[in-house]
Amino acid sequence: MSDATEACLAVKAAKENTKLEVICTFTFEKTLQGTYRTMMGLSPEDAAVAAVKAGADIIGPNCGNGIARMIDIVKAMRAVDKKTPILVHANAGLPTNVDGKDIFPESPADMAARVPALIEAGANIIGGCCGTTPEHISAIKKAVETYQAKKGN
Numbered sequence: 001m002s003d004a005t006e007a008c009l010a011v012k013a014a015k016e017n018t019k020l021e022v023i024c025t026f027t028f029e030k031t032l033q034g035t036y037r038t039m040m041g042l043s044p045e046d047a048a049v050a051a052v053k054a055g056a057d058i059i060g061p062n063c064g065n066g067i068a069r070m071i072d073i074v075k076a077m078r079a080v081d082k083k084t085p086i087l088v089h090a091n092a093g094l095p096t097n098v099d100g101k102d103i104f105p106e107s108p109a110d111m112a113a114r115v116p117a118l119i120e121a122g123a124n125i126i127g128g129c130c131g132t133t134p135e136h137i138s139a140i141k142k143a144v145e146t147y148q149a150k151k152g153n
């Protein structure tokens with residue numbers, strides 16, 4: 001999602017029609033000022049507050065960014081909501097188009113290396129979006145397991 005009103009309507013409609021958890025994620029872009037906004041101008045903080053107020057059970061960022069930028073976005077969302085689970089679906093970096101084909105720069109190892117920082121920023125569920133492969137998800141899973149083993153949980 002990119003607009004608070006649309007996101008809230010979607011969450012409420014979903015909540016009216018299922019007893020399942022409802023996940024609401026937003027796509028952010030980094031601004032020239034170094035902050036993050038959706039294409040409709042919504043900040044991660046305002047997106048988190050709006051989605052939770054509408055009834056979302058899980059919130060987070062998806063797509064539009066590689067895993068490094070997701071750390072900043074998760075920190076911003078977590079700053080305004082201490083308890084709602086945050087889901088992250090990062091791209092495998094920002095693609096460049098080479099001869100008509102999108103090339104994503106982040107390898108499975110690149111993404112896995114950022115997992116501890118992403119967890120410490122407040123992420124609870126980590127997956128992948130554009131450019132990620134089963135190898136990326138496997139590397140992320142192993143990084144989560146390694147992190148949990150070190151932390152004793």
Ligand SMILES: [Zn+2]
Nearest residue numbers: 063064129130
């Ligand atoms: Zn994507």
